[in-house]
Each structure stands twice: as structure tokens, then as C-alpha cells.
Amino acid sequence: MAEAKWRDVGPVGPFTVKPLQEVLVDGTPIAISHHADGTFGAVSGVCNHAGGPLGDGHLDGEYIVCPWHQWKFHARTGAGEPGFEEDCVPSHEVKVEAGRLLVNLAPLTRRHKKPHEPHPLARPVKRDPGPVRVAGISTTSMDRKAPRYSGSDDLLQTALRHAETDLGAETRLIRLNDLSFRSCEGFYSKAARACTWPCSITQMDPKDELDRVYEALVHWGDVVLVATPIRWGAPSSLYYRMAERMNCVQNQVTTHDRVLIRNKVAAFIIVGGQDNIQAVAGQMLGFFAELGFLFPQFPYIAHSRGWTAEDMEKNVAFVRESRELKDGAAELVGRAVALAQHLLEERPTPDRIERGGRKAHRMTE
Numbered sequence: 001m002a003e004a005k006w007r008d009v010g011p012v013g014p015f016t017v018k019p020l021q022e023v024l025v026d027g028t029p030i031a032i033s034h035h036a037d038g039t040f041g042a043v044s045g046v047c048n049h050a051g052g053p054l055g056d057g058h059l060d061g062e063y064i065v066c067p068w069h070q071w072k073f074h075a076r077t078g079a080g081e082p083g084f085e086e087d088c089v090p091s092h093e094v095k096v097e098a099g100r101l102l103v104n105l106a107p108l109t110r111r112h113k114k115p116h117e118p119h120p121l122a123r124p125v126k127r128d129p130g131p132v133r134v135a136g137i138s139t140t141s142m143d144r145k146a147p148r149y150s151g152s153d154d155l156l157q158t159a160l161r162h163a164e165t166d167l168g169a170e171t172r173l174i175r176l177n178d179l180s181f182r183s184c185e186g187f188y189s190k191a192a193r194a195c196t197w198p199c200s201i202t203q204m205d206p207k208d209e210l211d212r213v214y215e216a217l218v219h220w221g222d223v224v225l226v227a228t229p230i231r232w233g234a235p236s237s238l239y240y241r242m243a244e245r246m247n248c249v250q251n252q253v254t255t256h257d258r259v260l261i262r263n264k265v266a267a268f269i270i271v272g273g274q275d276n277i278q279a280v281a282g283q284m285l286g287f288f289a290e291l292g293f294l295f296p297q298f299p300y301i302a303h304s305r306g307w308t309a310e311d312m313e314k315n316v317a318f319v320r321e322s323r324e325l326k327d328g329a330a331e332l333v334g335r336a337v338a339l340a341q342h343l344l345e346e347r348p349t350p351d352r353i354e355r356g357g358r359k360a361h362r363m364t365e
Contacts, residue, residue, distance in 0.1 A: 003106060004093075004104050004106055005104060005105035005106045006102050006103070006104050006105075007025045007026065007102065007103055007104075007105050008100050008101070008102055009023050009025060009030075009032070009101050009102070009103050010023075010100065010101060011099060011100060011101070012096055012099055012100065012101050013099075015032055015034055015040065015101050016034050016038075018034070019033060019034055019035075019058070019059045020032070020033050020034075020055060020057060020058060020059050020064060020075075021055055022045045022053060022054070022055020022056060023055070023103075025103055025105055026105060028044075028045075028105065029044070029045030029046060029053065029054075029055060030042050030043070030044065030045050030055070030092060030103055031043050031044070031045040031054040031055035031057075031064055031075075032055070032094070032101070032103070033059060033064065033075040033076075035062075035075070040094045040096070040101065041075040041076035041091075041094065042091065042092040042093070042094040042103050043064065043073060043074075043075065043076070043077075043078040043089050043090065043091045043092065044078065044089040044090040044091075044092075044107070044111065046089065047066040047068065047069075047071055047073075047089070048071065048073075048080075048087055048088075048089060048111065048113050049066065049068070049069055049071045050068060050069065050193065050194060050196055050200070051193065052066040052067060052068030052069060052071070052191075052194060053066075053067065053068075053191075054066055054073065054089070059075060060072065062074055062075055062076070063075060063081055067190060068187060068190055068191065068194040068200075069187065069194070069200045069204060070204070071087075072084075073088065073089050074088075074091075076091065077091050077109070078090055078091035078109055080114070084114060086112055086114050087112065087113060087114035088109065088111065088112050089111055090107035090108070090109055090110060090111050091107060091108045091109045092104050092105065092106075092107055092108060093108055119198045119202065119203050120211075120215075121197075121198040121202065121211060121214050121215065121218070121219070122197070122198055123219075125218060125219060125260055125262070127222075127344075130170065131168055131169055131170055132163075132167070132168075132169045132170070132222045132223065132337050132340045132341055132344070133169065133170045133171075133172070133220055133221050133222045133223070134159075134160060134163045134164075134169045134170070134171045134172070134221065134222070134223040134224075134225060134333060134336070134337065135171075135172050135174065135216035135217065135220065135221035135223065135224050135225070136156045136157075136159065136160045136171065136172065136173045136174065136225045136226075136227070137156075137174050137176065137213065137216075137224065137225070137226045137227070137242070138150070138152065138153045138156050138173065138174070138175045138176065138177070138227050139152075139176050139226065139227065139228045139229075139235065139236045139238045139239035139242065140152055140153050140175075140177065140227070140228070140229050140236060140238070141176075141177045141236060141237065141238050142177065144177065144178070149316055149320060150229070151229070151271040151303070151315075151316065151319035151320070152227040152228055152229050152269055152270070152271040153175070153227060154319065154320065155227060155269045155271065155301070155319070155325055155326065155328075155329040156173070156225060156227035156269055156329070157173065158326045158329045158330060159225055159269070159329040159330060159332060159333040160173055160225070160333070162329070162330035162333055162334070163223075163333045163334075163337055166330075167333070167334060167337050169223075169337055172216060172220065172221070174212055174213060174216060176213075176238040176239075176241075176242055177238060179209040179210065179212065179213075180207065180208070180209050181201075181208050181209050181210035181241070181245070182201050182205065182208055182210075183241055183244065183245075184201075184241075184244035184245050184247060185200075185201065187200055188247055188251055192251070192254065192255050193255050195247050195248055195251045195255070196248060197248050197249065197251075197252045197256075197258075197260065198211075198214065198248065199214065199245060199248040200248075201245070202214065210242070210245055213242060213245075214249075217246075217249070217261070217264075217291075218249065218260050218261065221264065222263075222264060222265065222337075222340040222343075222344065223264070223265045223266070223267070223333070223336045223337055223340045224264065224265070224266045224267075224288075224293065225266075225267050225268070225269065225332075225333055225336065226239070226266065226267075226268050226269070226284065226288075227268070227269035227270075227271075228268070228269070228270055228271075228280070228284075229270075229271055229272055230270065230271070230272025230274055230275075230276060230277070230280055230304060231272075232274075233274065233275075233276035233279060233280070234276070234279070234280060234283070235270075235280050235283065235284065239284075243287055246287075246291060249261065249291055250290050250291055253292075259292055260292070261291050261292030261293055262292065263294070263340075263343040263344070264292070264293050264294065264340070264343075265293060265294050265295065265296060265336045265337075265339050265340045265343070266288040266293035266294070266295060266299070266336075267295065267296060267299045267300060267332050267333065267335070267336040268281060268284050268285075268299060268300035268301075269300065269301055269302075269329060269332070270284075270300055270301070270302040270303075271302065271303050271304070271319060272302075272303075272304045274304060275304050276304075277302040277304055280302075281300050281302065284300070285299065285300075294339065294343070295339075296332075296335035296336045296338070296339040297335060298332075298335065299332075299335075299336075300332070301325070301328040301329060301331075301332050303318075303319060303322075303325055305318070
């Protein structure tokens with residue numbers, strides 16, 4: 001057993017006020033827990049998963065819950081939660097002498113990270129040979145048991161048919177409304193490095209189906225064609241739910257200077273019963289530019305009968321029957337595929353894309 005390194009961390013009183021808190025002992029973060037029976041526990045303050053601060057978490061019975069991604073460790077032994085006991089953090093002896101709390105900096109147990117297979121999305125981003133690949137993402141929402149006509153979805157399917165039949169591209173249609181996925185939980189707001197790639201939610205929850213979108217955008221697609229209705233002057237709520245979960249892609253640039261999206265093209269289909277097309281397009285262009293996408297000339301098509309035209313039946317009929325809109329959708333994907341083909345043939349992917357962290361400002365540790 002290692003030689004004891006007892007350290008006085010302060011009067012006992014302040015440690016009884018909160019069930020859990022962090023202290024730095026000779027620069028080492030320790031999570032100190034205080035329990036209902038009056039005893040204390042001490043374990044490493046660094047989570048096994050992504051280095052989250054365990055001392056800033058909370059107690060769930062005998063377990064410390066990491067504030068970043070909810071990994072659990074026993075507050076006294078450091079063992080992982082039931083079923084994951086071998087995934088453990090170091091534990092430390094703790095005692096009270098003369099009203100002072102002492103922690104033995106020499107750990108009783110060692111850190112052990114249970115081997116985990118890398119998530120499939122964590123593989124290197126490498127384009128496989130083949131024709132241009134077009135991923136269509138439909139963001140309209142409706143009752144799955146009572147589907148109705150969607151203008152944006154119809155035009156998206158028109159574009160994908162043209163890409164496959166006339167342009168020789170591979171296509172993939174993803175309807176967000178068919179996927180079950182959780183909303184972004186704002187890990188980045190807890191700490192920059194708490195937002196991981198692959199997304200922490202995707203890593204923790206095998207039932208979360210946004211992995212299909214990540215796969216299409218980061219690994220599979222050369223062109224991403226996003227279709228949305230206008231809802232109160234903005235893209236659909238499903239679009240925003242997806243966009244929020246893309247933080248993990250953009251934040252890789254911020255936190256690791258790692259660009260996941262290279263030489264990929266994005267274009268948009270925007271259909272609404274009210275106006276505000278330019279604002280919707282502006283948001284989408286700005287957002288996908290931040291992810292690293294490029295745009296063809298004239299990167300979106302759109303249709304709206306305007307704010308005062310509340311006759312949705314006529315609006316639906318117009319979109320359904322409009323040859324111009326369908327031709328426009330085909331031409332839009334044609335421009336996007338042409339740019340993607342040019343990028344694949346003429347512009348080898350650079351080993352590095354220079355860009356700072358937070359909007360060109362380098363991150364400091």
C-alpha cells in the first residue's frame with residue numbers, strides 16, 4: 001500500500017452544509033460527499049467519461065452523478081453503478097480529527113476504465129469511392145397515423161428522384177418525423193469540452209435515432225438537401241431540434257480544431273403558407289456554413305403565398321400541381337450535385353483547414 005499522504009482540507013462544518021462538493025488537494029480535484037449518517041466519502045473529482053467535474057454533480061443515494069453526462073460512481077468506493085462496477089474512479093480515505101477534515105491523497109483504489117467499443121460514428125471521416133451521394137432531410141412534422149400532403153416533402157422527393165434517375169447519384173431520404181431522438185441537453189453550456197463527438201446523447205442512448213442524420217451528414221453524403229415548411233416565420237420545430245443536436249459537429253472545430261465537414265454541399269427547399277422566406281433561408285445558410293458546408297449558386301428554392309393569403313387549401317394545391325416548383329427542385333439538386341462532383345474531382349481534401357476556435361479566437365486551456 002502506498003505511503004499515506006494525509007492532507008487537511010479544512011474545518012468539518014462547511015463540508016456538512018452540502019451533500020457534495022469539490023476540493024483541490026495539492027492541485028488534485030477530490031469529490032467530498034457528506035451522508036445522512038454523518039460520514040464522509042472521498043473519490044477522484046474527474047469522471048472517467050470525458051473528465052467531467054464529479055464534485056459539481058449531485059448525489060443519487062450512494063452514487064455521485066456526473067454533471068456533464070450522468071455517469072455514476074459510488075461516493076465512497078468509486079465503483080461504477082450496478083452493471084458497470086469495474087468502470088471506477090480512485091477512492092480516498094477520509095477522517096475527522098479535532099474538527100478538521102483530512103483526506104489521504106494516496107488513493108485506496110485505482111482508476112479503471114472499462115473497455116468500450118468505439119461508437120461507429122467515431123471512425124475516421126473518409127469518403128468511400130462511388131457516385132455523388134445526396135442525403136435528403138425532411139423536417140416537416142405531422143401525425144404519423146394520419147399523414148397529409150407536405151409541399152416541402154413532395155419537392156424534396158422530386159429532387160431526390162431527379163438526382164437518382166437523371167444524374168446517376170445515390171440518394172437517401174431521412175424524415176425527421178420518423179425518427180425518435182432526444183432534444184439537445186445543452187452539455188456545451190456546462191463546459192465546452194462536455195459537448196463531444198459523437199454526441200454524448202448518441203453515445204449513451206442506443207435508442208436515440210439521430211445517429212442516422214450524423215451518419216448521412218458527416219460520413220455518407222456529398223450533398224445535403226434540407227426541406228422545411230415555414231412555421232411562424234421560421235423553419236420547423238423539428239429542424240431546430242436537429243440543428244441544436246449539430247452542436248457536437250460544430251464544436252469539434254471550437255474545442256479540438258477538428259473539421260468534420262469537408263467539401264460537402266448543402267442546399268434548401270423552403271415552402272410556407274406565410275412569408276419570411278429570406279429570414280428562414282438566412283438562418284439555414286448561416287447555420288450550415290458554420291458546420292463547414294459549401295453552397296451552389298442560388299442555393300435554395302422557395303414558395304409562399306404571403307402573409308395575407310390564409311387559404312391553405314389553394315396553397316397546397318398550387319405546390320402539388322406546380323411544374324415550375326418541381327422543375328426548380330430538380331435544378332436545385334442539379335446545381336448541388338454539379339458542385340459536389342467538381343469538389344470531388346478538382347479539390348483534394350486538405351489535411352487541415354485553418355480556423356480558430358471560438359469564431360477565430362484560439363481556445364486557451
